[in-house]
Amino acid sequence: MRRLFRPLIAFLYCAATLAVAPRAAAAVGNGATAGVTTAGGSMVQSRSLRSNALQRDWSYVVYLPPGYRADGPRYPVLYLLHGNNDDAMHWVTQGRLQTTADTLIAHKDIPPVVIVMPQGGTDWYVDRKEKIETAFFTELLPTIETHYAVSGDRKNRVIGGVSMGGFGALRYAMLQPERFCGALLLSPAIYSTEPPPQSAARHVGVFGERQFEPDVWHALNYPALWQRYLSQPYRLPIFIAAGDDDLVIQAEASTLYTHLRAAGNPAALRIIGGGHNWDVWAALLPAALKYALACTQAGG
Template identity: 40%
Template structure:
């Protein structure tokens, strides 16, 4: 299907809407794509960031509400981050294999291979990052913990990674991803997919064995943000997440707090800091040998 070009803020970068047939989902998988200035005329392989959206939102949100193109153009033009390809996929299921859609499996098994076969992006962990807001932060954190061999950095903005369960105000209680056949919130599924379930395996993978100086898989540096007046008490949960991760990787976790709630004001403000943080650990474009 032909790409749909969207109006651009900068004539140099491109933002367009794409889709491909997903065997896991059984239907088309939509995503927005940001290509930086120079991509079309280059032969280099670029780093790629997967930028996830929140609950009941869509792949269009980072472009239409998050000022993604303007922010990326500005950071690249200023030399704060290298040119990067940014993929903004869509999910109906909180980035988990939920009751309504196997979004987790589709992301790993379908989207990543499709992007790497279709665009000139690096295929090593130092060229791949994952980030998101709210439920997308929940998903980004889980992908980083479960696949540290794939992702070289991660960012979770107001992550909906609540413990032990979501607050009463959370949309998780009415999201079809977590509603069982009786329409009830599936507490067991929440426990199965939330980040504490992945911590011990992650710790064992990224912690050097006693006789080794380094582990086979390095830890994934993690940026966290939250609004101080978040209706879901995201600051409390973000602090809890930071403390947990610092026990595993004490120098590779950063938490920023912003004025505001569970809103785009906070996520737009967080995005530059998140990208800057991730590119302390990710590498820029590499020419093909």
């Protein structure tokens, strides 16, 4: 009998949420589909935009901090990219982002911030299967800056990601460092040589037409951007972290950290107990947010 009631309870909860949410969400921006508030006053919205680059509707999730006002001061904005087997809402449901951000803001550990989490599918955030990198820079950023009270200045924009999203976040940070003042990378899938056999990068049809092509991987991975990044006048503080059981990833994270510090680039490294999962990433998120968002308070 208990098993029969669980689906009914879940259905009624979702129906109630969707019934009350649109009124709160529709006041801001385009395409609101749902809003969830908390006792702390923050809100999470699921929204979408029509993407010409992707030739389809593109959905994303937005966290609005407690006390958010569309007609108030401009907020810093953080873009978080999810991993290969996840979706954007997992930052909230698995990573506890909403409660974590609420707590950090209440304790004044981070400023009130708008957090945007786009759906990345299995595109690895590069212009291969779809033009998702183009869509990010030419459509998502302008849409967020039009429909939300966020700053369009580099000193108030931060990028981050987990696993596949860490690959994308590091690529975006090094490709266009003039856009961001900081970055956070949780268990980033940034294999400096080639992905191991079990990596999704070899099997999702992004880095090769029919099978994995090493040349494509190397052309899109961060080492190919290293000299270009170092030639720019910008240095992003980068928070890098992984679980100690995630052997290849934590080794790659340590390598990146060493290279950044050797080049005089601010960086922090955290290795904690655990593997490649949301238990680790949720535990790392408070420190990651505090480090990466510090640049917005320091003026970038």
